[in-house]
Amino acid sequence: xxxxxxxxxxxxxxxxxxxxxxxxxxxxxxxxxxxxxxxxxxxxxxxxxxxxxxxxxxxxxxxxxxxxxxxxxxxxxxxxxxxxxxxxxxxxxxxxxxxxxxxxxxxxxxxxxxxxxxxxxxxxxxxxxxxxxxxxxxxxxxxxxxxxxxxxxxxxxxxxxxxxxxxxxxxxxxxxx
Numbered sequence: 001x002x003x004x005x006x007x008x009x010x011x012x013x014x015x016x017x018x019x020x021x022x023x024x025x026x027x028x029x030x031x032x033x034x035x036x037x038x039x040x041x042x043x044x045x046x047x048x049x050x051x052x053x054x055x056x057x058x059x060x061x062x063x064x065x066x067x068x069x070x071x072x073x074x075x076x077x078x079x080x081x082x083x084x085x086x087x088x089x090x091x092x093x094x095x096x097x098x099x100x101x102x103x104x105x106x107x108x109x110x111x112x113x114x115x116x117x118x119x120x121x122x123x124x125x126x127x128x129x130x131x132x133x134x135x136x137x138x139x140x141x142x143x144x145x146x147x148x149x150x151x152x153x154x155x156x157x158x159x160x161x162x163x164x165x166x167x168x169x170x171x172x173x174x175x176x177x
């Protein structure tokens with residue numbers, strides 16, 4: 001249920017941001033408040049019925065002093081409904097929607113060694129050629145793949161790891177002639 005509620009809020013915000021041309025401003029505002037609410041003490045503060053609503057609103061208004069009025073309204077609405085804990089999820093869903101809007105896909109890239117900046121650029125360009133879209137890299141290091149690269153873009157897996165090549169070779173050698 002919380003997931004669908006967060007999704008509805010994120011879609012509404014994305015629609016409003018597109019309509020008003022404030023996509024980047026919303027992204028920054030949601031990220032700022034989302035980070036605040038990833039702190040368990042802040043979640044507890046806003047969830048505490050003993051804390052007066054005015055005190056909660058005051059904190060939100062101070063944190064969001066530079067934010068758009070619509071963002072302050074959203075935060076107040078979520079606070080009043082006891083749903084402020086949804087904001088980190090709303091921010092993530094908004095970012096996903098914004099990437100889709102801009103034609104960018106996320107590529108989960110695993111290598112045996114950390115990639116340098118030039119290598120990251122080359123991998124990003126190659127994956128962009130393969131997908132025909134812009135690519136945002138999320139890099140991880142796993143020495144167990146020995147070498148090469150493994151990239152996951154949505155449901156698509158590109159496995160060029162040495163360990164995978166060794167497994168395929170082993171299977172071919174073990175197969176009956």
